[in-house]
Amino acid sequence: MGKPVTGARETTSGVTPAIRLRHPVEDDHPLLVAVVDEWWGGRRVRASLPRLWLQHFTGTSVVAQRDAGGTPVGFVIGFVSPDHPHLAYLHLIGVAPGHRRKGVGRTLVERWAEVVRARGASRATTIAWPGDPAGLAFLRAVGFAVDAGPGTRALYGTAAHTDWNREGDDQAVLHREL
Ligand SMILES: CC(C)(COP(=O)(O)OP(=O)(O)OC[C@H]1O[C@@H](n2cnc3c(N)ncnc32)[C@H](O)[C@@H]1OP(=O)(O)O)[C@@H](O)C(=O)NCCC(=O)NCCS
Incomplete structure (x- = not known):
């Protein structure tokens, strides 16, 4: 997964620079x-x-950065x-505040979906706090639907x-076909 990927689309203010996607390493x-609480x-x-997520789940997780040596501007962590x-299971997805609404989150989810699909998964699930309309709107926009079933x-x-x-601890459970 070393090659750069043009993940973002054009915005009204100009062409969004390409982002690079890679699997995380423990050093991430x-x-x-250090940044997740702020994000x-x-x-x-x-x-x-x-730390265990960056030791044992890197192959099913993805980091986005603007340039080769740069710091991450987004990440998704999950597993089959x-x-x-x-x-x-999509455990966490986050994008740095200064890089939002440019398609980075969607790009991360789609690459993550490719990775877990290649490992045999056909469905994805995650949870989200029901009082977070932005998080839920994002998850819906990338194909997840809220489970409104029993319980x-x-x-x-x-x-x-x-x-x-x-x-x-209230949680909405969401699913998406892969
Ligand atoms: C949620 C988050 C990952 C979205 O990342 P992003 O890079 O801004 O997302 P994208 O630009 O790919 O957005 C894709 C679509 O999701 C929806 N979306 C994203 N952020 C949204 C928001 N704040 N409010 C409403 N809809 C939103 C939109 O439909 C958007 O498409 P559009 O920009 O064409 O309207 C980012 O805001 C974040 O890190 N938030 C804090 C952490 C968090 O809440 N994680 C998810 C927990 S469930």
């Missing part, structure tokens, strides 16, 4: 963990990004489920599960 961990608008996301090999209730206007990871 301190860089990413998520102050939410404590760093607890969801222990060992228990359900047809299913890929869900309307929370913040979205079908979601209560107490998903722990008491008080």
Whole structure:
């Protein structure tokens, strides 16, 4: 995955520079963990990004950067489920605030989808906080649909599960075909 990929489209202000996509390496961990809380608008996301993700899941994760030696401007971390090999799980996706709405997030998801599809997955799943309209809008825009099936209730206007990871943790579950 070393070759540069033109991931972004033209914007009204001109042509968006190409972004390079690559698999992360363990050395990316301190860089990413240092920025994720800011990228998520102050939410404590760093607890969801222990080093093990950059040790054991790099082959099913993708980093975007503007130039060869540059710092990441976006990343997606996920895996193909060992228990359900047809299913890929998207754990985290983030794009640096200064690089948003230029197609970087969509490009990362589509490359991630290619990677996990090549490993046998035909469906993807993820979770999102139902009170995050921007995150949900993005996930819908890249093909995910909210599960409104049994066990869900309307929370913040979205079908979601209560107490998903722990008491008080509301989460919408989303799926996408690959
Ligand atoms: C969500 C996030 C990854 C989107 O990254 P991005 O590079 O800006 O996304 P893209 O430019 O590829 O957007 C693709 C589409 O998603 C939708 N979208 C993206 N951001 C959106 C927002 N803030 N509000 C509404 N829709 C949005 C739009 O339909 C967009 O297409 P458009 O620009 O042609 O309208 C980025 O805002 C981010 O890192 N947010 C903080 C972390 C986070 O919330 N992660 C997702 C958790 S579920």
